[in-house]
Amino acid sequence: xxxxxxxxxxxxxxxxxxxxxxxxxxxxxxxxxxxxxxxxxxxxxxxxxxxxxxxxxxxxxxxxxxxxxxxxxxxxxxxxxxxxxxxxxxxxxxxxxxxxxxxxxxxxxxxxxxxxxxxxxxxxxxxxxxxxxxxxxxxxxxxxxxxxxxxxxxxxxxxxxxxxxxxxxxxxxxxxxxxxxxxxxxxxxxxxxxxxxxxxxxxxxxxxxxxxxxxxxxxxxxxxxxxxxxxxxxxxxxxxxxxxxxxxxxxxxxxxxxxxxxxxxxxxxxxxxxxxxxxxxxxxxxxxxxxxxxxxxxxxxxxxxxxxxxxxxxxxxxxxxxxxxxxxxxxxxxxxxxxxxxxxxxxxxxxxxxxxxxxxxxxxxxxxxxxxxxxxxxxxxxxxxxxxxxxxxxxxxxxxxxxxxxxxxxxxxxxxxxxxxxxxxxxxxxxxxxxxxxxxxxxxxxxxxxxxxxxxxxxxxxxxxxxxxxxxxxxxxxxxxxxxxxxxxxxxxxxxxxxxxxxxxxxxxxxxxxxxxxxxxxxxxxxxxxxxxxxxxxxxxxxxxxxxxxxxxxxxxxxxxxxxxxxxxxxxxxxxxxxxxxxxxxxxxxxxxxxxxxxxxxxxxxxxxxxxxxxxxxxxxxxxxxxxxxxxxxxxxxxxxxxxxxxxxxxxxxxxxxxxxxxxxxxxxxxxxxxxxxxxxxxxxxxxxxxxxxxxxxxxxxxxxxxxxxxxxxxxxxxxxxxxxxxxxxxxxxxxxxxxxxxxxxxxxxxxxxxxxxxxxxxxxxxxxxxx
Numbered sequence: 039x040x041x042x043x044x045x046x047x048x049x050x051x052x053x054x055x056x057x058x059x060x061x062x063x064x065x066x067x068x069x070x071x072x073x074x075x076x077x078x079x080x081x082x083x084x085x086x087x088x089x090x091x092x093x094x095x096x097x098x099x100x101x102x103x104x105x106x107x108x109x110x111x112x113x114x115x116x117x118x119x120x121x122x123x124x125x126x127x128x129x130x131x132x133x134x135x136x137x138x139x140x141x142x143x144x145x146x147x148x149x150x151x152x153x154x155x156x157x158x159x160x161x162x163x164x165x166x167x168x169x170x171x172x173x174x175x176x177x178x179x180x181x182x183x184x185x186x187x188x189x190x191x192x193x194x195x196x197x198x199x200x201x202x203x204x205x206x207x208x209x210x211x212x213x214x215x216x217x218x219x220x221x222x223x224x225x226x227x228x229x230x231x232x233x234x235x236x237x238x239x240x241x242x243x244x245x246x247x248x249x250x251x252x253x254x255x256x257x258x259x260x261x262x263x264x265x266x267x268x269x270x271x272x273x274x275x276x277x278x279x280x281x282x283x284x285x286x287x288x289x290x291x292x293x294x295x296x297x298x299x300x301x302x303x304x305x306x307x308x309x310x311x312x313x314x315x316x317x318x319x320x321x322x323x324x325x326x327x328x329x330x331x332x333x334x335x336x337x338x339x340x341x342x343x344x345x346x347x348x349x350x351x352x353x354x355x356x357x358x359x360x361x362x363x364x365x366x367x368x369x370x371x372x373x374x375x376x377x378x379x380x381x382x383x384x385x386x387x388x389x390x391x392x393x394x395x396x397x398x399x400x401x402x403x404x405x406x407x408x409x410x411x412x413x414x415x416x417x418x419x420x421x422x423x424x425x426x427x428x429x430x431x432x433x434x435x436x437x438x439x440x441x442x443x444x445x446x447x448x449x450x451x452x453x454x455x456x457x458x459x460x461x462x463x464x465x466x467x468x469x470x471x472x473x474x475x476x477x478x479x480x481x482x483x484x485x486x487x488x489x490x491x492x493x494x495x496x497x498x499x500x501x502x503x504x505x506x507x508x509x510x511x512x513x514x515x516x517x518x519x520x521x522x523x524x525x526x527x528x529x530x531x532x533x534x535x536x537x538x539x540x541x542x543x544x545x546x547x548x549x550x551x552x553x554x555x556x557x558x559x560x561x562x563x564x565x566x567x568x569x570x571x572x573x574x575x576x577x578x579x580x581x582x583x584x585x586x587x588x589x590x591x592x593x594x595x596x597x598x599x600x601x602x603x604x605x606x607x608x609x610x611x612x613x614x615x616x617x618x619x620x621x622x623x624x625x626x627x628x629x630x631x632x633x634x635x636x637x638x639x640x641x642x643x644x645x646x647x648x649x650x651x652x653x654x655x656x657x658x659x660x661x662x663x664x665x666x667x668x669x670x671x672x673x674x675x676x677x678x679x680x681x682x683x684x685x686x687x688x689x690x691x692x693x694x695x696x697x698x699x700x701x702x703x704x705x706x707x708x709x710x711x712x713x714x715x716x717x718x719x720x721x722x723x724x725x726x727x728x729x730x731x732x733x734x735x736x737x738x739x740x741x742x743x744x745x746x747x748x749x750x751x752x753x754x755x756x757x758x759x760x761x762x763x764x765x766x767x768x769x770x771x772x773x774x775x776x777x778x779x780x781x782x783x784x785x786x787x788x789x790x791x792x793x794x795x796x797x798x799x800x801x802x803x804x805x806x807x808x809x810x
Contacts, residue, residue: 042086043372049090050383057804065096094383104213114140116183118231123176124267127590129159153210158217178235181227188215190809194564195782195800198605199598207807208384238263241467248478254488262463264288264339271591279505280495281444282451288339293348295456300331325356350374367402392432400428431519438510438604443498458487509607511548519545550607556665556692557789564778565594566752568622575664578612584626595626600633616641617700618684642683655685666691682706693788694721701727707738722746729760744773753779
């Protein structure tokens with residue numbers, strides 16, 4: 039069973055790694071594979087793996103999600119709010135289950151029964167009422183009619199960045215879009231579906247009403263009903279930097295605690311009532327109650343993967359107790375793994391799956407047959423250290439950083455949350471219908487205890503070296519790291535435990551390729567409608583612009599640029615060059631400066647881009663790194679303003695040339711041609727002003743003579759960049775045109791005596807769930 043569950047998981051992982059899905063007809067072989075596994079023992083593991091592959095293929099969502107003709111078109115849809123809406127500063131986002139869809143008078147059957155993720159923006163024109171507030175608030179389970187404009191479930195595609203498309207696929211969302219303000223949305227019915235989610239929403243509303251303006255109400259809501267939208271980005275940053283983020287959302291420890299509390303309560307009550315104790319054994323009755331309590335909490339928590347895993351494990355243990363057949367912890371874990379994979383083969387796509395099952399597997403492996411009640415304190419500390427070691431691989435792979443204070447923070451926070459914040463939050467949720475005053479008292483007490491923990495976490499966060507940033511290791515390092523972890527966590531008496539350390543070295547110090555002397559690499563990142571580029575030589579790094587803001591609390595620096603730098607093993611930026619004061623170029627500056635050491639900063643306008651320690655970039659400035667020449671060609675000291683004053687950077691090495699012109703327009707281009715002429719030649723040109731209409735001159739293109747022209751526009755951006763007439767002008771040069779919005783991050787590698795290499799991240803790291 040145990041090896042079979044692992045083989046089943048491996049089969050699913052093989053399917054999830056494919057760039058395209060095989061024919062779905064292959065899944066018809068699943069019953070035959072299962073029969074082979076039952077009747078042919080020596081093929082059993084292979085059969086388990088094949089069964090996992092075919093099962094994932096059978097349940098995989100279709101890859102043709104939104105027909106091209108419907109993308110960008112206005113559709114009339116009606117259906118149900120399918121999850122708790124997420125309220126943001128200027129919008130509300132929600133999942134929507136489609137009941138009917140039409141384009142004009144034609145039904146769109148492809149969307150019926152599918153799940154969408156929509157945004158309702160609050161951007162009224164002057165003199166108009168605020169659209170979001172003029173309608174009833176969105177409530178889960180209500181039926182609404184909207185006019186929506188949809189697009190493929192597409193996200194930014196960068197090395198080290200968050201895979202938004204994978205996240206959407208794992209949640210079963212087939213398209214994203216926005217609600218149109220006209221015609222006005224209409225609520226058709228109230229509370230038609232999703233009664234459990236309506237109950238969760240009611241609890242969240244009660245908490246927010248009882249604790250208005252309290253900074254920790256979002257944490258209490260997350261612990262009670264699994265809705266994490268109320269936790270601020272600053273709170274998540276502190277939780278993750280101290281390694282206790284798992285405690286702020288419903289996870290295995292919470293489900294286990296609830297099951298344990300209910301079991302102990304019913305066991306005590308049942309034993310004290312002779313009539314009940316004589317009718318049925320107290321332990322079996324308590325097991326039934328614990329199973330129901332854990333199941334109820336799992337339901338109201340939103341059925342997250344950690345909660346599912348914990349409930350299934352608790353269910354197996356309680357059923358074994360009820361039928362009086364003891365089950366080994368490892369067998370319980372294997373059954374829970376199989377149940378989660380059968381229910382949702384896409385679960386392994388989420389980091390929470392690996393963190394959850396990895397933590398429990400480490401506990402089972404570390405304590406089975408080795409736990410001594412008399413030494414519980416020292417063993418608890420040791421177990422926390424072992425958990426930290428065991429979770430090192432998934433933490434580095436998914437987040438490229440590791441909280442070194444995690445053992446200490448968890449040693450304090452686990453009992454603190456488990457014995458105070460969580461029980462008080464759950465009691466407050468239960469007593470709400472009975473007594474508002476009692477609910478308020480419990481919530482205030484829970485918030486007070488959370489505030490005390492918060493102060494300790496802030497103190498820990500400010501310790502020097504609290505978080506270790508590390509390059510993201512490649513997946514092949516797990517082939518060595520997993521056996522190494524098993525050796526390191528093995529009993530002390532096992533010979534050869536020391537071999538675990540060298541096996542983990544590729545994970546901790548993965549090979550990091552760098553440019554050769556005289557060579558340089560340039561990556562134009564996919565940041566949406568904005569610009570962010572990274573130039574690397576053998577020992578130096580330059581960042582050119584930092585992209586736009588991506589929301590009220592997120593920007594391209596935090597979401598794209600810094601994760602990319604960490605993935606490459608870069609620990610310092612030698613020079614940050616901000617081309618000009620435009621929000622599409624400066625949106626991530628603050629995050630880069632907060633999260634990454636920066637040696638030098640330069641910008642075109644110190645007045646419009648006030649950055650401490652920044653210097654003015656100016657034509658004539660030049661330097662050399664590792665045999666590669668960098669020169670600023672523009673702007674001169676006076677004569678240009680706004681976009682035309684962008685810092686223009688030329689990079690020249692033995693293998694080729696690169697030109698980054700910022701957002702310069704016709705006047706600056708004319709001046710550059712007059713001043714440099716054929717010296718502007720470049721293999722790669724980043725298109726000025728993202729391909730805006732009439733912002734590039736023929737003389738400038740004739741002087742540059744690019745082999746590649748790169749656009750940084752964003753997929754189906756609202757500006758319509760690059761404009762068709764601009765594209766035609768660039769095509770006339772004979773250059774190859776590439777757009778990060780469609781290709782993802784673009785990386786060019788110049789190496790002496792080697793041809794120019796190009797990597798298109800979306801194409802070369804494609805998975806079957808990615809939109810074309």
